[in-house]
Amino acid sequence: MRSTFFYYSYKLIVSLLFVLITTLVVAQKVVRYELYVKDTIVNFASKAKRAIAVNGQIPMPTLTFTEGDTAEIVVHNLLKESTSLHWHGLFLPNKEDGVPFLTQMPIEPGSKHIYRFPIIQNGTHWYHSHSGLQEQIGMYGSLILNKRDSDSSFRKGIDDLPAIPIILSEWTNYKPENVHRLLHNASDWFAVKKGTTQSYAEAIRAGHFKTKLNNEWKRMLAMDVSDIYYDAVLINGKTTSNLSSFKAGDKIRFRISNGGASTYFWVNYGGGPITVVANDGNDVVPVEVDRLIIGVSETYDILVTIPVDGNTYELLVTSEDRIKSASIFLGSGNKVLANPLAKLKYFEGMQMMNDMMKMNGDMDLMGMDMGMQKMDMNSVMYAEENALNTLNYTKLKSPIKTNFSSNIPRKDLHFELTGNMNRYVWSMDNKVLAESDKILIKKGEVVRITLYNNSMMRHPMHLHGHDFRIINGQGDYAPLKNVLDIMPMETDTIEFEANTEGDWFFHCHILYHMMAGMNRVFSYDKQNDNPLLPNKKWAYKQLQKESNPFHLMAQNDFATNGNDGMAMIQNTRWSISSEWRLGYSDMHGYESETHIGRYIGRMQWLMPFIGFDWRYRKQGIHAVEQNIFGQKNTKDVRAQLSLGVAYTLPMLVTLQTEVYHTGYLRMQLKREDIPISKRIRAAFMINSDKEYMLSTNYILAKNAGIRIHYDSDMGFGIGITMNY
Numbered sequence: 001m002r003s004t005f006f007y008y009s010y011k012l013i014v015s016l017l018f019v020l021i022t023t024l025v026v027a028q029k030v031v032r033y034e035l036y037v038k039d040t041i042v043n044f045a046s047k048a049k050r051a052i053a054v055n056g057q058i059p060m061p062t063l064t065f066t067e068g069d070t071a072e073i074v075v076h077n078l079l080k081e082s083t084s085l086h087w088h089g090l091f092l093p094n095k096e097d098g099v100p101f102l103t104q105m106p107i108e109p110g111s112k113h114i115y116r117f118p119i120i121q122n123g124t125h126w127y128h129s130h131s132g133l134q135e136q137i138g139m140y141g142s143l144i145l146n147k148r149d150s151d152s153s154f155r156k157g158i159d160d161l162p163a164i165p166i167i168l169s170e171w172t173n174y175k176p177e178n179v180h181r182l183l184h185n186a187s188d189w190f191a192v193k194k195g196t197t198q199s200y201a202e203a204i205r206a207g208h209f210k211t212k213l214n215n216e217w218k219r220m221l222a223m224d225v226s227d228i229y230y231d232a233v234l235i236n237g238k239t240t241s242n243l244s245s246f247k248a249g250d251k252i253r254f255r256i257s258n259g260g261a262s263t264y265f266w267v268n269y270g271g272g273p274i275t276v277v278a279n280d281g282n283d284v285v286p287v288e289v290d291r292l293i294i295g296v297s298e299t300y301d302i303l304v305t306i307p308v309d310g311n312t313y314e315l316l317v318t319s320e321d322r323i324k325s326a327s328i329f330l331g332s333g334n335k336v337l338a339n340p341l342a343k344l345k346y347f348e349g350m351q352m353m354n355d356m357m358k359m360n361g362d363m364d365l366m367g368m369d370m371g372m373q374k375m376d377m378n379s380v381m382y383a384e385e386n387a388l389n390t391l392n393y394t395k396l397k398s399p400i401k402t403n404f405s406s407n408i409p410r411k412d413l414h415f416e417l418t419g420n421m422n423r424y425v426w427s428m429d430n431k432v433l434a435e436s437d438k439i440l441i442k443k444g445e446v447v448r449i450t451l452y453n454n455s456m457m458r459h460p461m462h463l464h465g466h467d468f469r470i471i472n473g474q475g476d477y478a479p480l481k482n483v484l485d486i487m488p489m490e491t492d493t494i495e496f497e498a499n500t501e502g503d504w505f506f507h508c509h510i511l512y513h514m515m516a517g518m519n520r521v522f523s524y525d526k527q528n529d530n531p532l533l534p535n536k537k538w539a540y541k542q543l544q545k546e547s548n549p550f551h552l553m554a555q556n557d558f559a560t561n562g563n564d565g566m567a568m569i570q571n572t573r574w575s576i577s578s579e580w581r582l583g584y585s586d587m588h589g590y591e592s593e594t595h596i597g598r599y600i601g602r603m604q605w606l607m608p609f610i611g612f613d614w615r616y617r618k619q620g621i622h623a624v625e626q627n628i629f630g631q632k633n634t635k636d637v638r639a640q641l642s643l644g645v646a647y648t649l650p651m652l653v654t655l656q657t658e659v660y661h662t663g664y665l666r667m668q669l670k671r672e673d674i675p676i677s678k679r680i681r682a683a684f685m686i687n688s689d690k691e692y693m694l695s696t697n698y699i700l701a702k703n704a705g706i707r708i709h710y711d712s713d714m715g716f717g718i719g720i721t722m723n724y
Contacts, residue, residue, distance in 0.1 A: 028118070030070045033063055035085070037139070038078040044171040044239075045231030051138040052079065052129075058237050059167050059259065060141030063127065065119045067148040073115045075107055082106030085115065086130040087143065088297060088462070089281050089482045092117035094502020095532050097464055099130045101543040102503055102521065104532040106131060122147040123281025124299040126167060126257035132546075133176035133261075135511055140259035142167045145281070155399075158277050158286070161253040161303065164243070166328070168256065168294065168317055170230040170263045180512055182702075183227055183424040184570065185553040189702045191222060192678060193229035194323050198222035198346050199675035208347035214354045217650045219361075219605065221421055222675070223350040223456075225378055226321040227512065228262055233324040235317055244332040248308045252330065253277070254315070255301050258294045261511040264320035264458065264485075265294050267302070270338035271313035271330070275303040276391060280481040282467065285397040292391035293320065295460040295485030297509035306331050314338045320378075344381040352380045353456060356489065359650075361603040363454060363489045371490050372472045393472045396479040402469050403476040404497060409445045417486065417508075417518065419455040420604050422648075424516055425572050426455075426508065430602045432517025432572050434548035438540075440525045441498045447522070448495040453486045459518065460485045460509040468496035483509060501527040517547040517572060548572050552724070557707050559719030562588055564711075573598050575607065581714060588714050589617025589636075597646065605648040611658060614639050617713070628688045631664055635689045635713075640664070683709075697721055 040053040054060035065071055077083050084107055086098035096117040100106040107113045122145045129139035142165040172179060182189060191197045203212035215222075232239055246252060258265055267274065268291040277286050278301035286303075294300055306313060312331035316338035319325065329335060358364050373392035379385075419426045428436075441447050449468075453459060461484045469478040471493040486492050501524040508518040521540075533539050548571050556565030562584055568577040580592040597609030615638045627633050634640070644658025649669075656668040668687035676682050676696070685693040695709030705721040 028070050029066075029068070030072050031065050032072040032074070033061070034074045034076065035060070036076045036078055037083050039080070040138075042138070044234065044237075045173055047173045047231075049173055050175075052083075052134055053138055054141070058138040059169065060127070060139060062142040062144060062165050064144045064146065066146045067119055067122050069119045071115070071117055071119055074112055075115070076112045077107045077109055080109050082108050082131055083129055083134060083139070084131045085127055085139075086464075087115070087117075087125070087127050089123070089125040089299070089467075090117070090143070090145075091121055091465065091467075091500065094465065094500065094504065094527075095530050097502070097504070098127075099464070099505050099543075101533075101539040101546075102505060103530065105539070119145055121145060121281065123278060123283075124165070124255040124257060124301055125281050126259055126297075126299065128259060133180065133511060133515065135259075136172070136176040136179075136261040140167060140169060142255070142257055144255060155283065158253065158303070161251055162246075163253040163255055163301075165255045166236050166257075167259040168263075168265050168326075169234045169237075169259045170261065170319065170324070171232040171234060172228065173231045176261070176511075179228055180515060181551050181553070183512055184516070184551040186221070186422055186424065186673075187702075188222070188673070188675070189699070190227065190229040191224065192699060194321060195678070196222065196224055196321070196344075196346055197675055197678050198350060199677045199680075201677040203347060206347050208351065211347055211351045211354060215350050216652055218354060218357050218359060219422075219603075219648055219650060219652055220353065220357060221652075223346050223353055224321070225344065225349075225381075225458075226263060226319065227424075227457075227510075230263065230319065230324055233263070233265070233317060233319055233326040235326045235328055239326045240329070241327075242312075242329045244312075244329075246306055246330050248306055248310050248331065248333075250330075251303055251305045253301060253303055255299070256294060257299045258296055260296055262296060262513075264296060266318045266320065266322075266341060267292055267294060267300075267315070268318075268338045268341075269304050269313065269315050270336045271304060271307050273389075276396075277301045277303055279396055279479060280467070280483055282480040283399055284479055285399050285477075287391070287395045287397075288389075289391045289395070290388040295458065295483060295509075297460055297462055298481075298483045298485065304330070309333075311336045316340070342382060342384065344378075345383075346381065348383075349378060349381040357456075361605075371492050372470070373485065373487055373490070376487065393470055393479075393485075394474075396470075396472065397474045398477045398479045401476045402478050402480055404446050404469075404495070408497070409442075411441060411445050411447045412450070413439070413447065414450045415452070415520075417451060417453045417455055417459050417461075418602055419457065419513075419518075420602075421456070423570070423599070423604055424512075425604065426513040426516040426518040427572075428518060428520055432547045433519040433521075434517065434544040434572070436520060438503065438521045438523035441522050442525055443498050443501055445498050446495055447498055448493065450491065450493045451484070451486055452491045453488055456488045457510075457513075458485060458487050459513065461506065462509045463494075463496065463506050463522075464504045465500050465502070466496045466498075466504065468494040470494050498522075498524065502530070503527075515546065519547055550574075555721060555723040557709075557717075557719050557721045559707065559709070559717035561711070561714045561717030564714070575599065575609075581711070583617065583714060589615065591615030591617070591638075591713075595644070595646075607646045609644050609646065609658075611642040611644055612640070613642060613660070627666070628690065629665055633689055634662075634664060635691065642666075681705075 042051040097103040125143040311333040467480040554567040564581040578594040595609040595611040597607040640660040642658040670685040672683040674682040679699040707721045
């Protein structure tokens with residue numbers, strides 16, 4: 001009797017184990033991808049340029065999983081530099097998140113790394129490199145997580161539709177490192193290429209001379225909605241493509257990811273309205289619109305229908321600056337184009353910006369309700385389109401409740417998004433990542449974040465590893481997202497449950513803003529060691545360094561009356577610069593000034609510095625015995641240390657005051673790059689030594705110009721200016 005009991009008990013245990021193991025094997029299907037990362041050459045915009053391909057293609061391969069799968073992705077780095085991959089919008093263990101020096105060490109050249117994590121969600125997502133600027137040159141791809149089963153009747157018709165993954169991107173023929181350096185150096189070459197310089201001549205022609213004056217009086221540069229000129233816009237790596245297999249009456253679901261490095265994309269359709277059914281991988285109650293704008297790194301699922309007249313209809317994707325576009329055509333008949341977007345009215349945008357900017361650089365919101373994209377500050381530049389039904393966040397509603405229990409502990413955080421377009425510094429609370437500590441949060445609490453965008457640029461703020469609710473007026477049904485596109489001067493609130501331990505990145509997803517410092521790290525206060533980071537403190541310092549690098553710029557004028565130029569390296573706070581003027585004879589001699597300074601304040605208009613002034617020329621040539629303060633003039637022979645301060649005045653004129661170690665005082669007013677016309681820039685300098693300079697420069701190309709100038713010491717000259 002006893003042996004019989006043990007026998008049946010044994011059979012029962014074995015049967016249960018068999019069922020359990022079988023269930024686990026079925027439920028945990030391992031889906032494996034091998035990804036080979038390698039340099040390649042592409043020609044997206046009439047020039048052969050370096051790019052990075054994965055498995056020989058750009059974009060990277062579309063990766064597809066189903067809820068319940070286990071993803072196993074092997075990355076083989078065949079580059080000569082390190083790399084990584086981040087799984088945008090996915091819930092996964094922190095060590096699989098793919099941020100070098102934060103969740104793992106970089107994947108070094110010639111090595112491989114295996115990412116392995118369970119798929120516990122569904123939706124449209126994407127993946128990309130999180131190393132340097134690699135995302136700009138090809139390392140982005142679609143990531144589709146299918147539902148195990150359609151979970152509601154109203155979704156049944158949507159989930160059964162044919163679905164087409166598309167990833168939007170842009171291409172520049174410039175090296176991304178050079179793009180980043182040009183932005184930091186306040187070059188307006190991209191504006192020249194786009195035709196958006198907003199010079200005085202253009203302002204006069206447009207009847208906005210006063211607007212331009214007011215703009216520079218408030219120490220602002222020209223108005224723009226994007227930083228960079230791109231040579232092409234791409235949909236799945238192409239500027240145009242046809243989906244001729246679809247016919248009249250078909251309804252199609254596009255799974256759209258914005259994989260661009262810095263471009264927002266407008267989407268409109270020539271065949272009628274667009275129905276939005278999901279955002280950032282989460283279902284929303286379907287909403288019909290005429291068009292939508294997709295922020296950098298956002299994803300949207302949209303439905304479009306091909307009209308029954310037998311024509312082919314265009315799905316048009318246009319960059320926010322409206323310079324470039326790309327198209328997908330649906331059907332096989334005559335082409336019906338979507339309505340193209342009109343050219344932006346930049347001076348109207350400048351006037352709006354002037355009205356809202358105070359002299360101290362703060363915004364005057366005038367009691368306006370700014371939040372959830374309800375007031376598009378750029379709409380003054382396309383007023384004729386305001387009658388269109390455009391998607392904004394207030395129209396997004398979750399089909400299920402997303403609210404948190406009132407019993408869960410709360411943590412409230414506030415951040416101000418800050419920036420300086422003149423020097424291209426982007427920060428949070430006026431601090432870049434290199435100047436900030438991790439933000440401690442506790443597992444189990446709800447973290448509520450209020451963000452105020454005190455800048456004139458949009459910022460797509462992305463939180464790794466979590467979805468958050470956006471408080472948009474939908475109450476318990478607030479939509480879930482992982483990217484918040486916060487518009488200029490908006491105040492928005494998001495909240496998320498801290499439910500996955502680790503260190504998680506929170507950053508602006510405009511690649512060049514992120515690399516310029518607009519980042520933070522949320523860190524759970526009690527977490528296990530990450531086996532991929534043997535020295536976590538050292539690794540975090542390496543991550544911080546990426547947000548505060550030094551950038552070099554240099555310029556030299558090879559002129560008939562001498563050689564003069566400058567070189568400068570700068571980071572977020574520090575500036576080291578040197579100017580020189582070399583004459584062709586002792587009569588003109590030589591002079592140089594070197595300054596080491598640190599910018600102070602949010603707007604960085606003030607820079608104290610220490611300097612060294614070294615000059616020599618033959619006495620008696622244009623001799624001046626005294627400066628305007630009655631001091632003996634030493635401008636002909638000088639080798640002196642100084643302490644000084646530079647301050648940006650209205651009209652972007654720099655006032656420089658310095659005292660030399662001998663007690664000699666010098667003051668100077670200077671302005672460079674005065675935009676006379678699209679390609680002509682003027683400059684002037686006058687100081688208390690009774691020296692002065694006037695010049696004009698015609699921009700020939702990104703790195704070259706023709707300069708005519710008169711210098712009180714060097715005389716008249718004309719030459720070629722080269723810059724880097």
